[in-house]
Amino acid sequence: MSGSSGRIYRVSGPLVVAEGLSGVMMYEVVRVGEEGLIGEVIAIRGDRAYVQVYEETSGLTVGERVVATGRPLSAELGPGLIGSIYDGLQRPEKEIASSTGSIFIRRGVSVPSLSRDTRWSFERSRDVKPGDKVNPGDLIGFVRESPLIVHKIMVPPEVGGYVKWLAEDGEYTIEDPVAVVASGDREYEVRMYQLWPIRRPRPYAEKLNPVEPLITGIRVIDYVFPMAKGGKAAIPGGFGTGKTVALQEITKWSHADIAIYVGCGERGNEMSDALTSFMKLMDPRRGRPMMERSVFIANTSNMPVAARETSVFLGVTIGEYFRDMGYDVVMVADSTSRWAEAMREISGRMEEMPGEEGFPAYLSSRLAEFYERAGRVRALGRPERYGSLTIFGAVSPPGGDFGEPVVRSTVRYVQCFYALDYGLATRRHFPAINWLLSYSLYTDFVKDYWNKLTSWSEYREAFLKILQREAELSDIVRLVGPEALPEEDKLVLEVARMIREDFLQQSALNPVDAYSPPEKGVMIAEAIMEFYRLARRALAKGATVARVRELKSRSEIAQLKYYTLKQLSEEVFKKVVDDVRSEFRDLLGGE
Amino acid sequence: MSRERLFVKSTRQIFGVRGSLLFVRAIGGIRYGELVEVSLDGTSILGQVIDVSKDAAVVQVFGSTTGVTPGKSVVRFYGETIKVPVSSDMLGRIFDGLARPIDGGPQPIPEDYLDIHGSALNPALRVPPSEPIETGISVIDGLLTLVRGQKLPIFSGSGLPHNRIAMQVVRQAAVRGSGESFVVVFGAVGVAYEEAAYFLRELRSMGALDRTIAFIAPASASTVEKLALPRVALTAAEFLAWSYDAHVLTILTDMTNYAESLREISAAREEVPGRRGYPGYMYTDLATIYERAGRVATRKGSMTIMPILTMPDDDITHPIPDLTGYITEGQIVLSRDMWRKGIYPPVDVFLSLSRLMKEGIGEGKTRGDHRELFSQLISSYAEAQYLRELSAIVGLESLTPRDKKYLDFGDLFERKFINQGERERRTFEQTLDVGWEVLSVLPEEELKQISPQTLKKYHVKYRLGVQTRSG
């Protein structure tokens, strides 16, 4: 499509104002200047179109051409997504490097998002044959994209009719038609890829309640503040509190089929660290490199700020696309604050009325547009498929202060809030999720899952109560020292410490404990609760906390997390619980 | 900046002056971001086009607009953004913030002219930093190891000895491995006259000057020079790293002065201020400086950056340290308490962290015992600190003999391990050995982070028989 063309009227940072673009639409993509820099129309005032340019604008001059493309900013969705590293405009960065031969990202590069040369092995669906009626979302074939992912070729949303022709099994590029769908006198060639505007949610048949937990492998999340498949969570925290590590762990270990990692306005070294480890690490459940089920979007802090927004929406769009195939997708965005800051900068240049701390009034609705795309759905089309898109967004509040606008707007849309705590991080308590400030609104939805494994509802509540009590007692301790407390309270402090150190703390650097399957958490929690139960009984019979603290099984419990689930279930767990019991028996017998 | 300029165009059509902004009636072909020169009586000041439209261009001048006369003063447009000459002959030399020599020598013959803003490294080509740099300072090398490609700042406070630490790093830093070329680029932004004089004196007396390039913009320099300096220094550094395979460590001090200049310009532009008057884009601005650190798969060299800043009112939540912490890979925090105790360098070990250290230490990099020794020192020091606080509540007499050993350890750790002579260079081995020495005051069974094998191999008790050690 060729759209109208106009001229640059004004340049101010990433904002370019163009005149003469007749008939241009909101959110239409335009090409700016001689180099054809990519921009998007974000406001139209009279004859002038306000264009947010996704590349560095220095050197642009008044009067240069601006050409409308007639299309909104869209993602290419098809085989080739898995294992890719994209910038915020879905340009593949590895291919940029090989095509430019430079170690830098230079502006104006144009490389297709999905390879046009790769031949994929297409297998037609046995459920569809020529003459059948197909509707949006119906599966017409499959491509094994990676050893972990079968890419399902779907009739695009908004296309339907009779199958006039369906390709034989064979090798095709994504440009080759694999089906022709006829509706009335119109024919539509279905290819293995489709385009979808990144700002528009992809349609589904039905949105469902998030009733299944999304196991992340992080104990404090899974056991204490559970996430659900299709849920949405924010991870706010000051610098160095562990947002990035948490998001990386979540993408690595979550029980999801696809992981999408969006680095938006953050560090390049972190991206390369994540990339390298995804190449090396094996998915614990499927024994293949994690890269084979992951997509990366890397728009680092020194890359154009406007593309932070597109990074986030690009990630969500890719996530929805895999969701529509019936997969469970987890997407993380690090950090939504950098995106919000980009909005603030553009808004300032547009001379819009600033809201709080200079952020635009639409900050909140833009965040909603993002988070609301999470969900568990019944997808469009046949065969019936259920998929989910779960979102975790990091928030980086200035000074670690949760009262600022981005955190405050985000909490209105997310259902889980993992508040990272500077004090815990300095004490090297990781993940530094503050148990008094964090919450999950999915607790009730997922209780059936957990209560089948253990007395979860009861233990979880007990944990939180003990930690709460510890917080109250610690004020007293600071004044008078711990020895002045009554014995029961000393025991609460001791058990709280066990919960914190032996259960909640989980180092991402420890190869054994980085991923903690649910059953492992269950065992550690049960051991702690058994210890607590027996200790209380012992105190009632006159034992002292000093004696209880010295029990050897106390440190055996501390070691539990360094065992694999296999070792724990084969012997260790049983032995430790037996030791706990016999030590308490001796303790009482000896008195 | 000394290349002969072919000015593309010029005009006298200034129609407004506001603060440091000039409003110029538009002439064709003015480029966004290009550099301009405004001539006054006899002198000239530099500026940059920060907004251009069909009707007018807005020029931000870097300096005072006194003397600018609408309709009379001439504005010349350079046609390009700010570029500097770079060359390997810059080694051993001292420049101002715009790469003009200030050591009396001639301008080195340029090998290239580069845009000081640089470009973003392709994230897909980066490789994770994993090789240590030896600064010769124990508390850094032992507990906060700096690795090639990292950006690790020092958060200081006014009156604390960050300049001396900076000079010690410039003198001492090195990489392991023969045949590796190592270069230090030193940049001082907006420093007081005394500090500038101190740096010049130190640099000149330094044996290491031939592998050093220094850039100094004193407090009296123009705003443009102060804003340019970090970028100019990094442009020279990148040239050596990416074209000459050098491992370059760039030290930038005092980035608080840089941030103040940024705020000044933002205020002049009447932008909506962000927190405490600093511009909303300060995160991005600082990131475009610090993100120039890194390593890439297709080059041998590396870019490491150690910015130094003073926290206003020692407040780590102030926007300058806060935004820096959000960009860098850890931080080294100096403490006034430690300084009062007479410890140099006065590092607060608990608030400090080198996030990339874990990849850069161990066998073949520093030494096999580094990881365990590091964890042990940190956890024992934390215990010592806890017992210090406890003894303040319950009194020294109620501490056990074990507890008292910890108190001894805490003192020894500060006085022998952290504390170090300003001219004393310790190798990684020496640093680790001092670590073992201070640990030896604790009973062996307290060393829970250390495996029996490591203990046998390195603990002072088992090594004394094998070799005699000094200190």
Ligand SMILES: Nc1ncnc2c1ncn2[C@@H]1O[C@H](COP(=O)(O)OP(=O)(O)OP(=O)(O)O)[C@@H](O)[C@H]1O
């Ligand atoms: N789960 C964890 N296990 C072990 N160490 C951790 C964990 N989380 C964080 N850390 C430590 O804290 C450091 C900082 O964590 P991280 O990079 O995730 O912080 P962040 O919140 O993303 O900070 P920033 O806002 O500056 O990006 C890590 O380098 C690591 O040393």
Ligand SMILES: [Mg+2]
């Ligand atoms: Mg982070």
